Amino acid sequence: MNILVIVAHPDDPEFFCGGSIARWVQEGHHVEYLIVTSGDKGSDDPHMTPWQLVETRREEQRKAGAVLGVHDITFLAYSDGELFNTHDLQRDLVREIRRARPDRIVTLDPLTLHWGARGINHRDHRAIGNAVNDAIFPGSSSRFYFTELLADGYLPHPPREVYYAGPSAPNTWIDVTATIDLKAQAVCQHVSQVKEPDSAKVADRLRTGLFRLLADGQVQYWEAFRCVSL
Numbered sequence: 200m201n202i203l204v205i206v207a208h209p210d211d212p213e214f215f216c217g218g219s220i221a222r223w224v225q226e227g228h229h230v231e232y233l234i235v236t237s238g239d240k241g242s243d244d245p246h247m248t249p250w251q252l253v254e255t256r257r258e259e260q261r262k263a264g265a266v267l268g269v270h271d272i273t274f275l276a277y278s279d280g281e282l283f284n285t286h287d288l289q290r291d292l293v294r295e296i297r298r299a300r301p302d303r304i305v306t307l308d309p310l311t312l313h314w315g316a317r318g319i320n321h322r323d324h325r326a327i328g329n330a331v332n333d334a335i336f337p338g339s340s341s342r343f344y345f346t347e348l349l350a351d352g353y354l355p356h357p358p359r360e361v362y363y364a365g366p367s368a369p370n371t372w373i374d375v376t377a378t379i380d381l382k383a384q385a386v387c388q389h390v391s392q393v394k395e396p397d398s399a400k401v402a403d404r405l406r407t408g409l410f411r412l413l414a415d416g417q418v419q420y421w422e423a424f425r426c427v428s429l
């Protein structure tokens with residue numbers, strides 16, 4: 200299966216669903232990332248410039264993807280914090296979906312406004328979820344949308360399903376018990392974003408947030424999604 204992960208920022212794949220991505224790679228699926236913004240506002244360091252941050256975060260993203268075994272990463276370089284569902288973004292997303300021809304698209308849930316009672320979901324996370332929705336249907340599968348892409352060889356492609364990470368109403372849970380340590384190692388590659396990039400400590404924190412106690416007393420760790428068949 201081809202899986203295309205489309206997210207707003209470098210580090211979103213690992214934080215939102217790194218355990219599932221590692222599992223899908225281990226199961227033999229082809230996994231690609233499409234990182235839409237450069238994450239160029241993600242720093243409080245007074246000595247950091249946005250231009251340095253773009254390069255730093257790309258390199259961190261490449262290292263994190265390598266930890267999980269991801270096959271390819273494409274950066275679209277939109278501005279961090281300024282993502283809007285524009286015609287240009289639609290064209291870019293439709294082109295990339297037609298190029299990668301994924302069976303499954305993984306993106307972020309545009310309906311998640313808050314994280315429970317703790318904090319606001321970043322506007323770009325909601326914006327990319329909405330934009331991906333519109334790019335999948337009807338853009339990616341209909342030849343009369345973005346006809347200029349046809350001339351460049353990007354033929355219509357209908358993905359089969361969408362997994363929304365960070366879901367407001369989950370309906371699918373992936374068991375990441377075997378890959379949660381790999382997720383922690385991948386998260387820790389984002390040195391500019393993680394206060395204490397110690398993978399053992401990050402793994403402990405992940406275990407606190409992702410555990411489910413089974414009826415027989417066993418503990419498993421899960422990542423949640425809203426899964427929609429198309």
Ligand SMILES: [Zn+2]
Pocket residue numbers: 207208210211321324
């Ligand atoms: Zn993000």
